[in-house]
Amino acid sequence: MAASTASPGGTSGAPLRPAPPSSSARGRVGLVALIALGASLARRGALAVLSMAISALTAVALAVVALAFARRGGDAPIDSVPILASSAIAWGGGFLHAVSASATAIRRDRADGIRHLFVTRTTSLRGYLVARVGGLALVLAAAVGGGTLLVSAVAVLAATQTHAVLRTVHATLSAVAYALAFAAVIAPVAFAALGARTRFSGYLVLLLILVGPELAANMLSSSLPSEVTELFAIPSALAALRSSLAPGSVDPLRLLRALVALAIFAGTALVFLRRDVLVAGTEDA
Numbered sequence: 001m002a003a004s005t006a007s008p009g010g011t012s013g014a015p016l017r018p019a020p021p022s023s024s025a026r027g028r029v030g031l032v033a034l035i036a037l038g039a040s041l042a043r044r045g046a047l048a049v050l051s052m053a054i055s056a057l058t059a060v061a062l063a064v065v066a067l068a069f070a071r072r073g074g075d076a077p078i079d080s081v082p083i084l085a086s087s088a089i090a091w092g093g094g095f096l097h098a099v100s101a102s103a104t105a106i107r108r109d110r111a112d113g114i115r116h117l118f119v120t121r122t123t124s125l126r127g128y129l130v131a132r133v134g135g136l137a138l139v140l141a142a143a144v145g146g147g148t149l150l151v152s153a154v155a156v157l158a159a160t161q162t163h164a165v166l167r168t169v170h171a172t173l174s175a176v177a178y179a180l181a182f183a184a185v186i187a188p189v190a191f192a193a194l195g196a197r198t199r200f201s202g203y204l205v206l207l208l209i210l211v212g213p214e215l216a217a218n219m220l221s222s223s224l225p226s227e228v229t230e231l232f233a234i235p236s237a238l239a240a241l242r243s244s245l246a247p248g249s250v251d252p253l254r255l256l257r258a259l260v261a262l263a264i265f266a267g268t269a270l271v272f273l274r275r276d277v278l279v280a281g282t283e284d285a
């Protein structure tokens with residue numbers, strides 16, 4: 001005889017089912033857990049693996065360059081190797097990783113139910129955005145910052161003169177700051193440009209975001225000071241941040257200007273990304 005469940009008043013009812021998690025239970029998902037889950041999503045796919053391999057190979061190659069400079073001794077610019085490493089890894093494997101993780105990501109997450117899972121567990125889109133953008137930023141920071149630190153450590157250990165060691169350590173600080181800023185800005189920008197669009201239109205928008213302001217800055221360079229035009233575009237603002245901390249050119253005011261410009265870029269990207277996610281949710285309704 002089939003068993004049935006009874007209500008407290010004795011009437012027969014439907015089989016008991018687990019109650020959906022309450023709002024308080026859903027809200028317990030912590031920031032660390034969200035970003036960790038987002039990082040695991042950012043590492044998925046063949047292109048993500050390829051980009052991490054490219055970043056690693058770039059770091060190894062530049063570590064060899066640092067050793068070659070150390071063997072030359074004298075005035076070999078070994079302190080420039082960390083600066084070179086931060087740019088090469090960021091705009092090589094790091095940028096490829098950002099593009100591969102972001103391309104059509106919002107569409108894929110919607111189709112795979114990932115977005116719905118995040119919203120169900122965190123009661124809002126905020127958790128989804130934090131996980132996706134924060135996870136990618138963490139992966140980029142680990143790849144670019146970690147590779148830069150590896151190259152810098154080799155350069156510092158290989159340097160034979162005290163002044164070269166000190167300058168290389170100083171250059172390492174500016175290079176790591178560049179790597180972290182790159183991760184914090186490129187993650188939301190890549191998602192905003194590529195996440196909700198087709199690959200072709202997304203690549204076009206990303207190209208316009210990165211290159212268009214640089215072209216405008218070049219056109220206005222004769223009428224505006226360089227302190228202003230270097231903040232027009234993300235690549236030049238990142239370079240300004242690194243230069244403001246580099247040996248022989250420390251400039252706190254320039255650092256502040258670069259930080260403000262990069263914060264505006266990242267904040268604007270997040271606004272547009274949130275709009276795209278909301279529009280995608282409206283289309284599902």
